[in-house]
Amino acid sequence: xxxxxxxxxxxxxxxxxxxxxxxxxxxxxxxxxxxxxxxxxxxxxxxxxxxxxxxxxxxxxxxxxxxxxxxxxxxxxxxxxxxxxxxxxxxxxxxxxxxxxxxxxxxxxxxxxxxxxxxxxxxxxxxxxxxxxxxxxxxxxxxxxxxxxxxxxxxxxxxxxxxxxxxxxxxxxxxxxxxxxxxxxxxxx
Numbered sequence: 001x002x003x004x005x006x007x008x009x010x011x012x013x014x015x016x017x018x019x020x021x022x023x024x025x026x027x028x029x030x031x032x033x034x035x036x037x038x039x040x041x042x043x044x045x046x047x048x049x050x051x052x053x054x055x056x057x058x059x060x061x062x063x064x065x066x067x068x069x070x071x072x073x074x075x076x077x078x079x080x081x082x083x084x085x086x087x088x089x090x091x092x093x094x095x096x097x098x099x100x101x102x103x104x105x106x107x108x109x110x111x112x113x114x115x116x117x118x119x120x121x122x123x124x125x126x127x128x129x130x131x132x133x134x135x136x137x138x139x140x141x142x143x144x145x146x147x148x149x150x151x152x153x154x155x156x157x158x159x160x161x162x163x164x165x166x167x168x169x170x171x172x173x174x175x176x177x178x179x180x181x182x183x184x185x186x187x188x189x
Contacts, residue, residue, distance in 0.1 A: 014072055021076040025083020033091055048088045049174055055081045056167040063160035074160075097134070102142050109135040 029048040036044045055077050068074060089097050112132050115121045121128065153162045 017072070017076060018079055021079035022083040022086075025080035025085075026087040027083070028080075029084040029087035030091065033088060043174075045088050045092060046174060048084045049170060052081045052084045053167040053171050056163040056170070060161050060163040060167070068160075096131070097138065102139065105135050105139055105142075109139070 028051075032047045033044045036042055036047065059074055059077060062068070086101070109132060112128050112135070115128055116125065116132075149162055149166075152158050152165065158165075
């Protein structure tokens with residue numbers, strides 16, 4: 001942003017492109033979810049998830065065959081994928097969870113923790129505790145994922161191949177709810 005402040009507008013436009021990439025990913029995900037919401041045969045979250053997997057796999061694959069001369073393209077693609085992810089998780093959770101905003105999670109955690117101290121929120125205590133627990137799980141996952149990703153990237157020299165692991169986890173998540181539902185159904189029969 002210093003480039004923009006110093007009127008080096010052309011150099012500063014990349015930052016606007018970064019923001020636009022995230023915004024466009026969020027828009028695309030929400031658009032696809034709304035467009036296919038009426039289709040009862042299709043899980044509407046599958047399309048944004050598959051697009052995100054394709055982006056992650058493509059970057060990982062391409063990095064094995066060519067030297068990436070323009071890292072800004074990679075950054076824009078990853079920001080687009082982050083926008084996709086954040087939008088569909090926000091829609092799934094009815095705006096309870098945002099998966100790419102750690103500062104927002106800490107803000108919401110602080111708000112929920114403070115509300116526990118007031119009697120007028122006593123009837124919501126169970127819900128507040130559930131929200132706090134969820135936010136702590138997500139925050140812990142951020143840090144654990146960052147540590148694991150950093151280790152795999154640097155110590156195992158996987159570099160952008162680390163994205164294969166992320167795409168695999170994302171792809172597996174498509175089937176998690178179905179498997180869990182079938183397991184609970186069998187267990188309760």
